[in-house]
Amino acid sequence: MIVVMAQESWPVFQQFGLKFIYGTDWQPVQSDQHKPEFSALPFIYGTLVSSIIALVIAIPLSLGTAIFLAEWAPSKLRALVAYFIELLAAIPSVVYGLWAIFFLVPWLRSTVMPFLASTLGFLPIFQPPIVGFSLFTAGVILAIMSLPYITAVAREVLLAVPNSQREAMLALGATRWECIRKAVLPYGRSGIVGAIILGWGRAQGETMAVTMVIGNSHYIKASLFQPGYTMASVIANEINEATYALYAQSLITIGLLLFAVSFIVNGIARYLIIKTSPLGRGGANE
Amino acid sequence: MTSSFSLSQNRRRWTNYAMHGLVIGATALALTPLVLIFIYLIMKGAGALNWDFFTQPVGSGDGVANAILGTATLVGLASCIGIPVGLLSGLYLSEYGRTTKFGTILRFFTDVLNSTPSIVVGVFGFAFIVIPTKHFSALAGAVALSILMIPIITRSTEEIALLVPNSLREAGLALGLPRWRVILWIVARTARAGIVTGILLSVARVAGESAPLLLTALGNLWWNRNLNEPIAALPVQIYNYATSPFPKLWDQAWGAALVLVGLVALTSLLARVISHREQLR
Incomplete structure (x- = not known):
């Protein structure tokens, strides 16, 4: 797989060199006066920014859910909520995208984004004008989609914390929360970080839902309320328009970059999870 | 002294209550999108379902039968492609490759494949099959999907087969059975339910994939008569409808989404029932 993709990306690197990675121009139009120009920075930027927004939203929610499931929930509710979270992971990406177009985009545009713009508008990232199909919306849908993965792994990690840790803390007269914060969370810390990185990897590779809401623009803008593009979505969106070899090869090269990134990110995550939990390797499955 | 003690006691207790509340709140908020998505699916999707929807091809504008x-x-x-390869490599990992070098390498690559974004697998299918043959095809789509299935089946088969007690294997070998028969007749049979569950889950997963199909199977307005030609698929059709400017097609997208989620949910439910029944036995 790597060989085939590397073979196709070789001409791209020959033509543009490393500029392919840090350049900002993506001009696929080919004519006699105009030479096409390809470089991946806008997509790398979009992938990073949208997945980081996703993490900022998803971390508190999924850790809260994982703590609730592992520590607080009554056992009957536990199975039910865990099943619902699993269901959230089973919904196809394209269905998330469909829902996002018709519910999330209008809702964010009319309520959440104006609110952020009016309260935090002095920051360049929350500057108007507001566009519904934007990096911010992509981040929100990615948060919803990576939440079940982070929750599931973090929950396994918390369940792997030996009960003696909790009992010792509770026996000292600690409240439930003190026990979680001082005994359970420190014990599972690296596993939880691993879960988060795993979710980050998922968010970076996610394609369809993002393509449907991110607005697909080749320019880097400071404001999150502006459209953008990610590595995965540019491939999905433009591969059918790639009418000549170099265009298609550039898209394949982006695929190769994405593969490299996900390989590194997942490697780190898996290492951290194996360190704390017997579940280890299986964590990436579901 | 006593008063400050009880004050800090109070604060600790209230922090505890507050965190309990926050954690419940986070869970509720995390589940909200699920509820909203299902409400939307049923409200908007049910209206689109009718006889034509299940019998007419996409090209007619009334149905998605060819996509289904x-x-x-x-x-x-x-x-x-995916089931035999995944099954056999899973059995290999649990029976022969527990500690061998090749086993470790295979396990590593399976894990890498498992966490590879599906679009990358699509790019591979595009570079490997679509470019050399110069056209999108159903076969290319199937190959891409099978690459997504293999690591899921391999890992679940391995994990289940590892649970089969060694005494069973030893009993088989002691009766003079060759190793391959022990694996196929005893190990695979004992682990049957778990293996089937893994396969069903992988089917449910790839049935909803659209990104790799956009790059390989492309989609088709009419019935596919030749596997070397582009073929329609439900997820791809939902994408095309949802991004089209026509409200009538949006309704069709919701209908198709409802059908797709229904199929996926049914498959995972079946997987659950099978593994649950096995646990009871």
Whole structure:
């Protein structure tokens, strides 16, 4: 797989060199006066920014859910909520995208984004004008989609914390929360970080839902309320328009970059999870 | 002294209550999108379902029958490649490759494949099959989907087969059975339910994939008559409808989404029932 993709990306690197990675121009139009120009920075930027927004939203929610499931929930509710979270992971990406177009985009545009713009508008990232199909919306849908993965792994990690840790803390007269914060969370810390990185990897590779809401623009803008593009979505969106070899090869090269990134990110995550939990390797499955 | 003690006691207790509340709140908020998505699916999707929807091809504008059949074809073909390969490599890992070097390498690559974004697998299918043959095809789509299935089946088969007690294997070997018969007759049979569950889950997963199919199977307005030609698939059709400017097609997208989620949910439910029944036995 790597060989085939590397073979196709070789001409791209020959033509543009490393500029392919840090350049900002993506001009696929080919004519006699105009030479096409390809470089991946806008997509790398979009992938990073949208997945980081996703993490900022998803971390508190999924850790809260994982703590609730592992520590607080009554056992009957536990199975039910865990099943619902699993269901959230089973919904196809394209269905998330469909829902996002018709519910999330209008809702964010009319309520959440104006609110952020009016309260935090002095920051360049929350500057108007507001566009519904934007990096911010992509981040929100990615948060919803990576939440079940982070929750599931973090929950396994918390369940792997030996009960003696909790009992010792509770026996000292600690409240439930003190026990979680001082005994359970420190014990599972690296596993939880691993879960988060795993979710980050998922968010970076996610394609369809993002393509449907991110607005697909080749320019880097400071404001999150502006459209953008990610590595995965540019491939999905433009591969059918790639009418000549170099265009298609550039898209394949982006695929190769994405593969490299996900390989590194997942490697780190898996290492951290194996360190704390017997579940280890299986964590990436579901 | 006593008063400050009880004050800090109070604060600790209230912090505890507050965190309990926050954690419940986070869970509720995390589940909200699920509820909203299902409400939308049922409200908007149910209206689109009718006889034509299930019998007419996409090209007629009234149905998605060819996309449903296309998804079934693609998943079926992918299973023909993915199930044997995944099953055998899973059994290899649990029976022969527990500690061998090749086993460790295979396990590593399976894990890498498992966490590879599906679009990258699509790019591979595009570079490997679509470019050399110069056209999109159902076969390319099936190959891409099977690459997504293999690591899921391999890992679940391995994990289940590892649970089979060694005494069973030893009993078989002591009776003079060759090793391959022990594996196929005893290990695979004992682990049957778990293996089937893993396969069903992988089917449910790839049935909803659209990103790799956009790059390989492309989609088709009409019935597919030749596996070397592009074929329609439900997820791809939902994408095309949702991004089109026509409200009538949006309704069709919701209907198709409802059908797709229904199929996926049914498959995972079946997987659950099978593994649950096995646990009871």
